[in-house]
Structure formats: structure tokens, C-alpha cells
Amino acid sequence: MINEEYFLAALRLAAGHDPLPEHVSAAARDAYGLRVPQAVTAVPAECPASREVRSADGCKMVRFVAAGLTFDLEVTVGDGLIDVAGQIVPHPGEGSHVDVRTPHLTLTRRLARTGHFAATGLPPGWLSVVCHRPGQPPVQTRWVRIRP
Amino acid sequence: MHEPRDSGELLKAAADDDQRAWDMLESRYGPRMWATARACGLSEADAADAVQGAWLRLLEHLHTIRDPSGIGAWLATTTRREAMLILRKERPGVPLPEIVPGDPDPAAAVLEADISRRLWNAVSGLHEPCRTLLRLVATDCGNRQVAGRLGVPVGSVGPTRSRCLERLRTLIHQQETVQ
Numbered sequence: 051m052i053n054e055e056y057f058l059a060a061l062r063l064a065a066g067h068d069p070l071p072e073h074v075s076a077a078a079r080d081a082y083g084l085r086v087p088q089a090v091t092a093v094p095a096e097c098p099a100s101r102e103v104r105s106a107d108g109c110k111m112v113r114f115v116a117a118g119l120t121f122d123l124e125v126t127v128g129d130g131l132i133d134v135a136g137q138i139v140p141h142p143g144e145g146s147h148v149d150v151r152t153p154h155l156t157l158t159r160r161l162a163r164t165g166h167f168a169a170t171g172l173p174p175g176w177l178s179v180v181c182h183r184p185g186q187p188p189v190q191t192r193w194v195r196i197r198p
Numbered sequence: 199m200h201e202p203r204d205s206g207e208l209l210k211a212a213a214d215d216d217q218r219a220w221d222m223l224e225s226r227y228g229p230r231m232w233a234t235a236r237a238c239g240l241s242e243a244d245a246a247d248a249v250q251g252a253w254l255r256l257l258e259h260l261h262t263i264r265d266p267s268g269i270g271a272w273l274a275t276t277t278r279r280e281a282m283l284i285l286r287k288e289r290p291g292v293p294l295p296e297i298v299p300g301d302p303d304p305a306a307a308v309l310e311a312d313i314s315r316r317l318w319n320a321v322s323g324l325h326e327p328c329r330t331l332l333r334l335v336a337t338d339c340g341n342r343q344v345a346g347r348l349g350v351p352v353g354s355v356g357p358t359r360s361r362c363l364e365r366l367r368t369l370i371h372q373q374e375t376v377q
Contacts, residue, residue, distance in 0.1 A: 057317065057363050059237030061336035063229065064318035068338065070232040074246045078228055078253045082212070082220040085257050153250065175247065176254055193254040195247055195284070 092116035206266035238281035328362035
């Protein structure tokens with residue numbers, strides 16, 4: 051059953067009202083620059099401690115897995131910005147690094163021996179982490195929406 | 199040089215490092231994706247997130263879409279799913295649509311440009327007050343403004359709107375049957 055809202059949206063679309071905002075269109079076009087050639091996509095998985103839950107302090111835990119790697123991300127939203135503390139296990143190898151990405155900002159971080167990394171001050175919205183490994187295809191987490 | 203026009207061709211070109219093909223997909227489907235997100239009841243900010251999310255999902259599946267010619271339906275359905283995920287955070291229990299590439303989502307399909315134009319044209323064939331009322335709500339007039347223009351109580355606008363949309367649905371169905 052198609053609800054009234056869809057009929058009204060169709061009428062607004064035809065009437066030229068509520069048009070697609072220019073900044074949304076521009077962001078969609080810019081998104082093309084975010085593709086990572088040959089990347090393997092890490093998909094969400096259940097965290098043993100907390101299943102993509104947001105705790106009282108605004109901290110959210112998310113886990114992604116692919117290519118034998120597990121990405122555990124602890125995302126905190128505070129003061130309108132995002133902080134990410136993450137760990138990749140097992141360590142993806144000497145010379146590996148991660149890109150913590152949003153559509154507007156990418157921060158590159160070396161991995162500690164434990165596979166830990168951190169990035170702070172990211173804008174809220176869509177977020178993804180890409181692990182670059184020498185001699186192997188990169189592994190990219192699915193994009194996840196982080197908002198206060 | 200031959201310009202790819204078919205959506206399937208555009209998708210293949212975009213997967214092959216062609217920014218212009220991506221831009222053309224955005225021009226073709228962006229307005230419909232926006233309307234889909236707004237039809238789910240999202241604010242402008244949340245609708246922007248839903249649309250952006252759908253494009254990012256396409257990036258993730260750029261090489262694995264099974265039916266490239268169905269990319270329009272895929273984008274609309276994916277937008278609706280992202281919109282529902284956003285809504286579900288505010289209202290737990292909102293059901294999520296299944297994404298089946300190439301399988302048109304009936305709700306999102308209403309937002310096809312051709313169908314929207316037919317709906318809009320069909321409004322002219324309605325009797326008053328439906329014709330004026332639907333033109334007013336399509337231009338985002340609130341209930342109070344609509345009531346003022348039609349000279350009816352504010353409380354009657356919602357029920358009248360529902361009846362008018364039902365008449366529009368019937369009219370469209372009759373036109374389809376005749377064709």
C-alpha cells in the first residue's frame with residue numbers, strides 16, 4: 051500500500067516544490083572521490099560487549115569484519131564533533147595505516163603494535179575507516195552514520 | 199564521442215572511473231531520491247543524510263549491482279531504507295524495506311518522474327475542492343493556509359485531503375485501465 055506521503059511527495063516533485071538542495075547534489079557528486087579502488091568491504095558484525103549500542107556518555111561501539119580482520123570502533127560524539135578510538139585485530143602487518151574518513155575530512159593514522167589508532171575532531175555524519183596494507187587490497191568498513 | 203544515456207551504461211562507466219557518468223546518475227536520480235527521503239517524513243538535514251548514505255552505499259556496490267538497468271529503483275529503495283534507519287533511531291519499531299536489486303519498490307516507484315507528472319496532470323481532472331486543495335498542499339501550504347483559501351474549517355483539511363488523494367488514486371487507476 052502506498053501511503054499519502056508518497057503521493058504528496060510525488061505531487062511536490064512534479065510541482066517543482068521541495069527541490070533537491072544544491073548542497074545535497076554537490077555532496078553526492080563529491081562522494082565519487084571517496085571510492086577506494088580494489089577495496090574489500092568490511093561489514094557490520096555483532097560486538098560481544100555491546101551490539102552497536104550507544105552508552106549514556108554518548109559513546110557508540112561498532113564492529114566490522116572482512117578479510118580476516120576485525121575493526122572495533124568506539125565513537126564518541128561531544129561538542130558537535132566525533133572522536134574515534136579503534137583497534138584492528140589481528141595487526142594487519144608492518145607498514146599498515148588507516149584512513150579515518152568522513153565526506154569532508156580524512157585523517158591518516160599509523161597503527162600501534164596493538165592495532166590501536168585514534169582520530170579526533172571529525173565532523174558528524176557519515177564515517178568509514180580504510181585499512182591500507184602493503185601488498186594487499188585495502189579493507190574499508192561500510193559507511194556508518196554518526197550523529198549526536 | 200558517444201554519450202552513454204542508458205542508466206546501465208552510466209553505472210558501468212561510473213564503475214570504470216568516469217566522474218561524468220556518476221554526475222549524470224546524480225542528475226537523473228538525485229531529485230527522486232530527495233523526494234523519497236522527504237516522503238518518509240525526514241527533516242531537510244536528515245533527508246540530506248539519507249540521500250548521501252544511499253550514494254555511499256552505491257559506492258560500496260559499484261561493481262556488484264546485479265542489474266545495472268535497475269539502478270534507479272535500487273537508489274530509491276536504498277534511500278528509503280536509509281531514511282527508515284534514521285527514523286527508527288527516533289521511533290523504534292519502524293520496519294525496514296528489503297533491498298532487492300532491480301525489484302521496484304512500489305512506494306518509491308510513485309516518485310518516478312513520469313508518474314509524478316501524470317499525477318500532477320490528473321489533478322486538473324479533479325473537481326473542486328480537490329483540485330485547489332492538492333495544488334495548495336503540493337506547494338507546501340499548511341492546513342491553516344489551505345483552510346483560509348478554501349473557506350473551510352482547519353479541522354476538515356486533513357480528512358478532505360485524504361479523500362482527494364483517494365479520488366486521485368482512483369482517477370489514475372481508471373486512466374491506466376483505459377490505456
